[in-house]
Amino acid sequence: MPNKISCVIITFNEEENIRRTLNSVKWCDEIVVVDSGSTDKTIELCEEFNCRIYNKEFNGYGDQKRYAVSLAANDWILSIDADEVVSDELCEEIKNIFNDDEIKFCGFFLPRALIFLGKHFKYGRESKEYYLRLFNKNYGNFSSDKVHEKVELNGDTQKLNGMLHHYSYTNIEQYFNKFNSYTTNAAQVLFDEENKGRSVAAIVLGFPVYFIKNYLIHRNILNGMQGFLWALFSSLYPVIKYFK
Known part of the structure; x- marks a missing residue:
C-alpha cells in the first residue's frame, strides 16, 4: 500500500x-x-x-x-x-x-x-x-x-x-476483574474532579432506570441471557463507581 x-x-x-x-x-x-x-x-x-x-x-x-x-x-x-x-x-x-x-x-x-x-x-x-x-x-x-x-x-x-x-469477556470472573479495574479508575477521576455532587438516593434510584434503558430500550432483551447479564452489569457500573 x-x-x-x-x-x-x-x-x-x-x-x-x-x-x-x-x-x-x-x-x-x-x-x-x-x-x-x-x-x-x-x-x-x-x-x-x-x-x-x-x-x-x-x-x-x-x-x-x-x-x-x-x-x-x-x-x-x-x-x-x-x-x-x-x-x-x-x-x-x-x-x-x-x-x-x-x-x-x-x-x-x-x-x-x-x-x-x-x-x-x-x-x-x-x-x-x-x-x-x-x-x-x-x-x-x-x-x-x-x-x-x-x-x-x-x-x-x-x-x-x-x-x-x-x-x-469469556467468563464472569474475567468480566468482574476488568469491571473492578474500570470502576476504580473512574472513581479516581470523580475524586480528582471533586464531582460527587449527586446524592446517594439519586445514584441508587438511577439503577433501575439504567437497567430499563440497557435491557429494553437498547434491545438487549433480544440477546438472550448474555443480553440480560450485559444490561445488568452495565447498569451497576455508575453505582459502583460512585460508591468507590
Whole structure:
C-alpha cells in the first residue's frame, strides 16, 4: 500500500486474546505494542509477530494510547484493543482505501460488534457501535482521559462497513476483574474532579432506570441471557463507581 499503517495496541495479561488479535492485523506495515507489566505470555506471543514492544507503567487508558501513537513510525494509525479482531471484510475495505495515492479523509469510524460470554450480539446498540480507530496522527490523537478515552480529530471522517469484532469477556470472573479495574479508575477521576455532587438516593434510584434503558430500550432483551447479564452489569457500573 502506498499509504503505510501503524497498528497500535496496549496490553496487560492478554495471552488469551492477543494471538487472535495480532493475526487479524499482521497485514499492517508495523505493529506497536505498549505493555504495562504483563506476567503471562503476552510479550512472548507478541514477539512471534515481530511487534515493536515497549513497556510503560499504566497511568490511564488515554495516556497509554497516546504514548503508543507517539511511537508509531507512520502517520496513519489503526488503534485496536487486545481483545478486538479486524474482520476480513474490514481488512479488505481498508486496503482498498489505502491503495489510492490520495486519501480524502483524516479518519475513519469502524463499526464494532460485541461478543460477550461467547455470544455474538445481533441486536441493539452493542451489535454495531462506531468508534474512530483509524486516523492520521497529524490531525489528532487520543484524549488523555483515564477511562473512556476517545480520538479527538480535526478533520473530515467517514464510516466504514467492515466489522471490528470485540471479544469482550469469556467468563464472569474475567468480566468482574476488568469491571473492578474500570470502576476504580473512574472513581479516581470523580475524586480528582471533586464531582460527587449527586446524592446517594439519586445514584441508587438511577439503577433501575439504567437497567430499563440497557435491557429494553437498547434491545438487549433480544440477546438472550448474555443480553440480560450485559444490561445488568452495565447498569451497576455508575453505582459502583460512585460508591468507590
